[in-house]
Amino acid sequence: MQYFREYYYKNHLGIPDMLFQREIGFIPFNGTMIRHKKFDSQNEIENFVRRAIPRHLYYSSSYYRFPDQHKMLEKEWLGAELIFDLDADHIEGADKMTYMEILAEVKKHTLRLLEMLMDDFGFEEKNIRLYFSGGRGYHVHVESDRIYTMDSDSRREIGDYIKIEGLNMEDLKLLDDSYFEYGILKKFNIYISNFYRNLDENYIKKVFPKSWWNYLEYLEKYYNGEKIRDFLSNEKGNKFKLLIKQNKSNENASIDYDRIILGKILEDFKSNALAEIDEPVTTDIHRLIRFPYSLHGKTGLMVKPVAIGELKTFNPLDEAIPDVFQGRDVKINLKIDKFSIEMNRQNYNIARGENSVPLYLAIFASAIDVADFI
Structure with missing residues (x-):
């Protein structure tokens, strides 16, 4: 938690448009999801985050007249972005892949999705925002007047098309x-x-x-x-x-x-x-999605915007490491026999027991529960 605090005190969030119409939710380090928050400015939400230090931070893909109301009907839904969540949960054989292999495979599906959105649906690159999720994949947001008021059924049809469902x-x-x-x-x-x-x-x-x-x-x-x-x-x-x-x-x-x-x-x-998307995310018109430049509590990596043209060469394990976590080593106790990963353009092969490693690697290993800080 202390390192997340340091990150949030030294960095800014990426603020979505119409912040004051978005529901904000977060998961603390000790506790469950807290939602139905509302903030009117970047300064207000960043001050809150620096006090609360969330393990995970979210905002609604929806726009509401009253986003801090607890009942959905009372929020008065005004529209929603079209969201796609791509990660390892829907990739066949992911349980036998390494983290790096998962990232590479999910990237293939993300590239397919982007191609379909632009070639088949006619969305322009300016309408699409792409983010590394901070975890095992990517989030794609479509922002266009063509989709804001679509209901769940219409979004499901788009999801079926992306997954090439129904062809016989x-x-x-x-x-x-x-x-x-x-x-x-x-x-x-x-x-x-x-x-x-x-x-x-x-x-x-x-x-x-x-x-x-x-x-x-x-x-x-x-x-x-x-x-x-x-x-x-x-x-x-x-x-x-x-x-x-x-x-x-x-x-x-x-x-x-x-x-x-x-x-x-x-x-x-x-x-x-096909692109393996998490279809319930796409159809959900009240979905909470990860906040840009927040930290993912299960990796310590940033939720980072990625230019569409740079996705093919983008490597999260190099480019989503916060600067504040670089340049210093700490000691960890590895709880498994060995752990191998390539981060920040360096190969690491760590054995069970006490090890001195870069802070970003220590946070990552601790977050995935293979190591403890000493």
Whole structure:
């Protein structure tokens, strides 16, 4: 707690717009969430934080007429930003990853999300604020008149799109070709096209181990006047129309081929294109989100703004370490056999017992409960 106090006395918070219409909440070092606070200025909230020393500090993505009222109806909701929370909770296999591996994987999903928001939804970079969460991922805020008054159901539809929910072959085969000229279906068509332009026989052998050669021969047959492989290699048109056969001879065999391989490609596409977001965060129009430049109580790292163009090279373990935690060493007792991490462009490999380490590493190790201060 003493180091958090030092940080807040020497640093400023990043103040969201219309602070006086935001609900403020925090979790102290000893106790549970306290919320329904209201502050009118940066000076007022920073003075409060320096007295309270929160372990976690939040503000509402919503705007309220009376943010300090305790009942939601009495707050009088005026609108809300569109929020996306990306972290390890929804990443498959995250429980077997190191912290650094988790950060890298969540970054991939964040980049996918940003691409969809700008390319598919048409939001401009100026409408999007990106933050490292201070923990295991990123927060994305969309600020636009187009979304402020959206209800939870509308936000859920956006979340479903981001997670590529609801795509199935039975529905896809009935769509007109024009649906594949924009958005996620256009990207899917390009994915299918690239798959067949660069057909990998080893992949086909895995899908059809006993009939892979028959499938390659099937691709040389014709559909609507062109070879099936050429049809699938074309970036335009609805490929799932192959599931509706005009030629009744050998209908079942060909449909089985198409259904199996297109289903597999669809699943591959989803895993490579979707962004794993915490959808309840997106749909919640009363959500509290971490305060910019506050400290995350489970890492000691800053909730730091990140320029969208710099995300690919951004490394939280270098760039989210507070300056006030650098330049001095302290002693810790490591409670596990060994602990390895790269922080501040240095590799650390620490053994059980007493160790002298940089303060930022000591705070991080203590926060994740693998070490105690001595």
